[in-house]
Amino acid sequence: MSDRIVRRGWLHLLVALSTAPALSAQRSGLAFVSNELSQDVTVIDLASNTVVAAIPVGGRARGIQAAPDGRRVYVATSDDKPQREGAGDAIVAIDVASRKIVGRFRIGSDPEQFGITPDGTRIYASNEDGGTATAIDTRNGSHLATLVVGIEPEGVAISPDGRWAVVTSETSNSLSVIDTRANKVVDNLLVDLRPRAAVFTPDGTRVFVTAEIGGTLTVIDGRTHQTLKTISLERGEGKPVGVVVSPDGKRVYVANGRAGTISVIDAASYQELGTIIVGGRPWGIAIARDGRRIYTANGLSNTVSVVDASLNKVIATIKCGQRPWGVALVR
């Protein structure tokens, strides 16, 4: 056993020494992109903005997130057999270093999006066709809870302190708040039409929820779960889907799927500061830890747009798999 570990360690060292570009890639990080139609994950080296791998995941790949320690990337896959958990319905764990699938966890029917607790031990996923959210332990894949949320659950976000998981539901226009200590739904809020994604601010004081048909961004108090404000995007025609907050908490970036843009919003004044044109139908959006780059997965153009956050401009476009859905970044 120990012999094998030692040998594998040597192998890693050899690989690292023999491939200098890989070292710079590690410094600048990697993007993992889920592709809904080609059912794989594209790996992009962010130093060179080139594709370095495609990992088949055996199902319709949608939600994608990196573990807090950056060692694993998780992707939600589904097999499209409605109302029933099938073999393709899973959270797939990819080892970042080897780019190999190291786990496949059952998480109920049709998982779409999910959140990971800050300690990396738990995943909360929405079951789109089941009207539920499922929690599992990432260490062994064991089932922790299945909770009734709204109809057609979609977006999931977890507070920076790990206390709350929020789940949006598209048909019932609702946001369910889960207390992760008790694994119970403690609050349900009505939000605007077709809520898609949610994100907490880095300090956990607020939650931003996009509403695709309402064309708005709703701001919710992260602790009392009261609605603070609803911001209209592009005069209600924005079609907002994915949302991220900059690491300094000052900006909110919203991917407007059908408009093919990102809206930039001041997180304090809630003013829309500008619009960035990206690829076709951006849904998933991610921001680098230093806040300098924003990435969108563009489902219709099969690309990822790389945006310079200081210029508010696309500086690179990278071809990936078919119908990219989400992006996760690893340092």
Added chain:
Amino acid sequence: MSSHISRRDFLARAATIMAAMPRVAPGSHGASDPLSLRIGVANLGSSPPDGHDMGLTLGVEEATHAAEMFGGSIELVPIADKNFPGALSAVVGDSDYARCVALARAADAAGLPFLNVASSADALRGAGCRRTMFHVAPSDAMYRDARSAANVEGQSLAWHPSLVRFGADTLNKRFLARFNRPMTSEAWTAWLGVKILWESSLRARSAEPAQLMDYLTRDTTQFDGHKGVPLSFRPWDRQLRQPLYVSADSRVIEVPSDTSREGSRDLLDRLGVRKSDTSCRIAS
């Protein structure tokens, strides 16, 4: 637009009301129970069940799921023409024109909103319109305009079971899994009618007919019907603005074709009778 009704709030409110008011008999509702939505439905329970009944059923089942989150209840109450039981919140009609006219008149007299989810007759939106009558079903004029805009010989529809975009696939899958039948236009309009009433009661925080009517006629009120744009009632004839579909040569063409850029209300108003041409005389 967004509002906050937590289960905690609802229970607290309910508890206060229960303490102050005499107990309400099961199955009835009044001002004391704001989220007990009772929808009167004529011609319910055809055998075998048709798309209309299935749509209503799915609508009620989904609202019941939401009621688990927000409290409250929803039920369909069978009604005969003109003879309405008490404590109704609204009435939903079927495709029979004569029955629609009779029900709309009776609902109007009783001060209830009437949702026409099945009849496409232009007359109901024109000279026969009513302040209390809301048309979820598209009109014949809208269907004509959709066929003309699609520029093909085909059937114009409110919905099609092959629709995928804008979450249509999830709704189609839900319907198919529940009834083992594809979701037809009549099923979609019936489902949406119930959804509109339930959401209105949640957002208006009331199942009172006058409050529902007030909510339905507000300029800011809009709904999601899995068609990719917000749906709203035109103030001049109470017709729900919505995209339509034209099925021709195994293709389904969406009309209007691109709602992503232009103001969606203006674009949707190209289907059907415009404000300047309406013969409906309801003062909004």
